[in-house]
Amino acid sequence: MKQQRWIRAGWPPIVVVILVLLIWQLAVTWGNTASWLLPSPLKIMTEGTTDMARVWLHTQATIKIMLIGFVVGSGLGLLLASILHIVPGFKAGFYPLLILSQNVPTIALGPLLIILFGFGVLPKIILISLVCFFPVTMATLDGFMQTDRMMYNYMQMLGASKRQIFFKLELPHALPFLFSGLKISATYSVMGAVISEWLGGGEGLGYYMILQKSSFRADREFVAILVIVGLSLLFFWLIALLEKWIIRWNVKRSS
Amino acid sequence: MSKLELKSIHQSFPSKKQMTKVLSEISLQVNEGEFVSIIGPSGSGKSTLFHIIGGLLTPSSGAVLLDGNAVTGQKGLISYMPQQPALFPWRSIEENVILAQEVAGIARDQALAAAREWLPRVGLGGYEKELPHVLSGGMQQRVSFLRALLSPQELMCLDEPFGALDALTRQEMQAWLLNIWEQNKRSILFVTHSIEEALYMSDRIYVLSNKPSTVLEELIVPFARPRQEAIMQDALFQEMRLHIQGLLRKEVQHDQRH
Numbered sequence: 001m002k003q004q005r006w007i008r009a010g011w012p013p014i015v016v017v018i019l020v021l022l023i024w025q026l027a028v029t030w031g032n033t034a035s036w037l038l039p040s041p042l043k044i045m046t047e048g049t050t051d052m053a054r055v056w057l058h059t060q061a062t063i064k065i066m067l068i069g070f071v072v073g074s075g076l077g078l079l080l081a082s083i084l085h086i087v088p089g090f091k092a093g094f095y096p097l098l099i100l101s102q103n104v105p106t107i108a109l110g111p112l113l114i115i116l117f118g119f120g121v122l123p124k125i126i127l128i129s130l131v132c133f134f135p136v137t138m139a140t141l142d143g144f145m146q147t148d149r150m151m152y153n154y155m156q157m158l159g160a161s162k163r164q165i166f167f168k169l170e171l172p173h174a175l176p177f178l179f180s181g182l183k184i185s186a187t188y189s190v191m192g193a194v195i196s197e198w199l200g201g202g203e204g205l206g207y208y209m210i211l212q213k214s215s216f217r218a219d220r221e222f223v224a225i226l227v228i229v230g231l232s233l234l235f236f237w238l239i240a241l242l243e244k245w246i247i248r249w250n251v252k253r254s255s
Numbered sequence: 256m257s258k259l260e261l262k263s264i265h266q267s268f269p270s271k272k273q274m275t276k277v278l279s280e281i282s283l284q285v286n287e288g289e290f291v292s293i294i295g296p297s298g299s300g301k302s303t304l305f306h307i308i309g310g311l312l313t314p315s316s317g318a319v320l321l322d323g324n325a326v327t328g329q330k331g332l333i334s335y336m337p338q339q340p341a342l343f344p345w346r347s348i349e350e351n352v353i354l355a356q357e358v359a360g361i362a363r364d365q366a367l368a369a370a371r372e373w374l375p376r377v378g379l380g381g382y383e384k385e386l387p388h389v390l391s392g393g394m395q396q397r398v399s400f401l402r403a404l405l406s407p408q409e410l411m412c413l414d415e416p417f418g419a420l421d422a423l424t425r426q427e428m429q430a431w432l433l434n435i436w437e438q439n440k441r442s443i444l445f446v447t448h449s450i451e452e453a454l455y456m457s458d459r460i461y462v463l464s465n466k467p468s469t470v471l472e473e474l475i476v477p478f479a480r481p482r483q484e485a486i487m488q489d490a491l492f493q494e495m496r497l498h499i500q501g502l503l504r505k506e507v508q509h510d511q512r513h
Contacts, residue, residue: 148341150337150339150341151341151343153337153341154335154337154341155358156309156311156330157305157306157309157311157330157333157335157337157412158330158331158335158354158355158358158359158406159309159310159329159330159331159332159358160331160358164358168343168354168357168358169343172343172345173345175345247345248386249344249345249386249387249388
């Protein structure tokens with residue numbers, strides 16, 4: 001039943017994608033565009049398979065810094081949200097600054113980070129962490145603030161300590177919110193990783209893209225873009241799967 | 256000695272320009288093993304009274320005594336059952352039952368053993384590992400009651416526990432709660448809007464007035480224990496019901512004239 005609905009909702013966009021690819025292929029073959037400028041879908045596919053070994057190596061490097069940056073950034077984000085929530089006065093003092101800090105495009109900090117920390121992995125991980133921590137902090141803080149009044153009142157009537165209220169009520173209550181933050185961070189982390197690799201270093205999908213740009217290999221750029229999109233989707237899907245596995249009590253809300 | 260004693264509690268809250276009096280000169284007591292109900296018109300400051308007993312609020316004046324000791328403003332000394340079950344949706348039924356014990360600092364193993372022993376006795380055997388959302392409203396209230404019952408504090412405060420249930424479930428739950436209570440006779444302070452419920456279940460009833468609330472009358476309910484549902488047909492039951500109804504109606508009319 002559910003699968004049937006998925007198929008029914010799934011086929012129109014698939015048909016659209018196939019049509020677009022078909023028009024693209026025909027336009028390139030009959031339209032006389034230079035293949036180095038706009039390669040056809042078929043050419044991209046063949047290039048992807050021939051260069052697969054090298055692309056895979058770079059992909060591995062990107063996945064590595066992406067995961068480290070994501071874990072560090074989200075972990076710090078959760079920690080920061082908890083501290084802002086628990087320590088009286090901190091939220092009033094830091095929350096507006098936190099919002100303001102997001103007006104700084106994190107990517108603009110890239111070159112500065114490279115000057116400060118060199119061309120190694122460290123500045124890249126810092127950059128990805130900076131991109132990842134904000135959505136997690138905001139979503140988790142939101143979750144803390146929306147704690148169910150009835151349950152909170154009940155815990156108070158029991159005489160629960162602040163610590164007990166935090167760990168037994170507020171933190172588990174904020175988990176669904178934390179996950180919506182994590183899903184945003186997951187896609188951000190892929191973007192952060194690629195951009196940090198544009199800036200320097202000798203490996204990763206970002207580096208591969210810069211390299212292909214210098215030799216006008218548009219086909220290989222398309223291969224890299226495809227891999228990045230795939231990576232983004234895969235990571236998002238993994239987090240969504242983890243969410244479904246951990247948060248089983250939300251079924252009530254949907255019914 | 257009385258389990259709980261409230262000595263001339265007054266409570267006012269600042270509003271706009273003057274102080275609004277919510278509770279005025281409330282004195283009452285709950286004796287060891289006694290089932291005492293508080294009944295009053297809605298908005299008569301019953302939840303404020305509960306917050307004072309629970310120690311969340313320090314009254315403007317007056318004292319709360321537990322076993323003869325002054326405990327005004329101290330938290331964690333009563334076991335509490337709220338109006339809504341307030342079960343934690345991420346905890347399984349047995350984990351919800353042990354929550355109050357956990358907060359009181361009882362070892363998890365011991366608390367779980369007690370929960371597993373009791374759940375089948377209240378008709379929830381087999382639901383130990385389920386999440387609360389699979390239970391009906393009445394079953395959720397049973398879990399909530401069990402959570403309060405297994406909590407180590409001796410005095411239980413029940414805040415309109417059946418207010419959100421439909422009439423049929425409500426009657427069933429009243430009989431169920433009485434049956435369990437008559438087996439272990441904890442001291443209970445029970446807040447309700449329903450006159451029948453108060454008469455059917457309690458040993459004594461305090462009738463509260465409208466704001467500022469004060470005790471209008473204290474009634475002793477003479478029916479024998481264990482209580483049978485048949486007492487609701489009793490002439491004396493009807494007479495007492497009409498008497499309380501009269502008291503409350505006067506309060507509501509009094510309120511409307513203002």
